[in-house]
Amino acid sequence: MTKVLIIGAGHAGGTAAALLRQYGHEGPIVLAGEEPAPPYQRPPLSKAWLKGEADLEALLLRPENFYAEHGIELRLGATATAVDAAAKAVTFADGTVETYDALILATGSAARKLNLPGADRPDLLELRTLADAEKLKAALEPGRRLAVVGGGYVGLEAAASARALGAEAVVIERMDRVLARVASETLSDFFTRYHRDHGVEVLTSAEVTEFEASGVRLADGRLIEADAVLVGVGAAACEQLAASAGLTCENGVVVDETARTSDTAIWAIGDVTWRPIPMHGGLRHRLESVPNALEQAKQAAAAITGRPAPAPEVPWFWSDQYDVKLQIAGLPLQAERQVLRGDPAAAAFAVFHLAGDLIVCVEAVNAPAEFMAGRQMIGRGTPVDAERLANPAVTMKAVAAG
Known part of the structure; x- marks a missing residue:
């Protein structure tokens, strides 16, 4: 039976393991991660966790016993050091070797370092784990x-x-x-x-x-x-393992619409990938977000189990600060102009980025209707009247209907 080895036990890797079982994969699954904790959510680390509003149990993607119950071997505190693509084998820091039939790299990204005096001080903080x-x-x-x-x-x-x-x-x-x-x-x-x-x-x-x-x-x-x-000056893709396997890398591991790399037995998902964005004409981008991790986990799991490829999704992101919820859909890669709807002074507004008469991105602050409608219109390629879009008196449903 096909053995799937997943390197990286974060949101992407943990989701891929669960989806493989959900999609009917019956072969061995090994999920290996460097951290001592089972797969957990990272976005709350800068918010609920810091404020003491969440504990580890609340952060876990799934209860720890989920993996054993579903026949997923969970290797924690395991650092992969090299991939031998010809032998289909991964070597770990402790000297052990795991073979695979299909490999998923979900190694994520790491905080960028500044090359400055004192940048190696042990008391400097970063926020990734x-x-x-x-x-x-x-x-x-x-x-x-x-x-x-x-x-x-x-x-x-x-x-x-x-x-x-x-x-x-x-x-x-x-x-x-x-x-x-x-x-x-x-x-x-x-x-x-x-x-x-x-x-x-x-x-x-x-x-x-x-x-x-x-x-x-x-x-x-x-x-x-x-x-x-x-x-906190950004993050770099952890592509070292991919490079050791001879995979094509360019600001991340280059993958196609199914999350497959330049090696047909290896997939890459999540923050580590340099991926095409179908909603933006196939332009490539590196997306650091939970929705991206989930989408690519679906792509890889579907490809490995022989299921039809899932429909492309509109990229989206969010950030919570104080009582403000920011939601963003799409990317302003091809935008030519912006349309403001609402009032920033009232902390309730949206900025729409347009290419011609199409919305390519929406930034919504405490404006869920604008976010949802904008996301749907980006996905459908719905033309928009900019004057009606800018007028809060016209509902987003009416704007979308033309």
């Missing part, structure tokens, strides 16, 4: 000050959690606005104001030059004093 979150949680006490280097979503969520716990927070971003790489200027301006209104100091166009014992040194000579420093 449960262990990272525990260290950060211990540092967020009332009266303490957290410096966040990087104004991306994880950094902003951590700053919001710090404020909720009574700690001070300062966000340091080298670009001229937060979220500069991933959001519209309207959204950046909104979150900057919102964080400042909640007592967060937001510094933009501020370049870090050194990490010191008492804080962060900037290029203009200022020392930003802090009791703890969190570095």
Whole structure:
């Protein structure tokens, strides 16, 4: 019987293992991950976990006994070091070797490192794993000050959690606005104001030059004093195993619409992939999101079990900060203009990115109707009247109906 080996026991790998059984795979499944915990959800680490609103049981994708009950061998604390594609075998750090008939790489991504003096300090924090979150949680006490280097979503969520716990927070971003790489200027301006209104100091166009014992040194000579420093400047695909197998890599492991790599016996899913986006003409992108992990887990499990390929999905993302729920659908890769619907000052609005008369992306702040309708219209390729779209008096149902 076909043996499936999954390297990476995160959201993508854990879901793929469960789906293989759900789709009728009867052969052996081995799920191997570096962390000591069974597959768990990562998004709550910067929110509910930091604030003490969730425990490990709440984070687990499935109860730990699920894997044994479904014949899934769970190898925790197991680090894969090399893939021999010709022999169809994976070597682990402890010297053991696992063979496979089908291999799924779900190795995810790792926090980017800054090449700066003091960047190797052991007290610097990052936020990718449960262990990272525990260290950060211990540092967020009332009266303490957290410096966040990087104004991306994880950094902003951590700053919001710090404020909720009574700690001070300062966000340091080298670009001229937060979220500069991933959001519209309207959204950046909104979150900057919102964080400042909640007592967060937001510094933009501020370049870090050194990490010191008492804080962060900037290029203009200022020392930003802090009791703890969190570095969140993006993530890089963990493609080393794929490279060892001779797979094609380009800002991640290159895969097709079925999540298959350049080796027909190997699939890759989740944050590690450089994948085509059918809704955007097949343009390739690396998506770091739970929906992407779930979609590609379905693709790989379907391909391995011989089921029809699942329908392509519109990429989507979310972020929770304070009482704000941000939901994004699509990617603004081909956008030519933006349409604002609602009022940012009221913390209820949406920014639609249009290419011609088609919506390619929607950023919705406390606007679930706009998010849902926008996501559906992106998926269907529904033309839109920009004037009606901008008018909140016209319901999204009416906008979608033309």
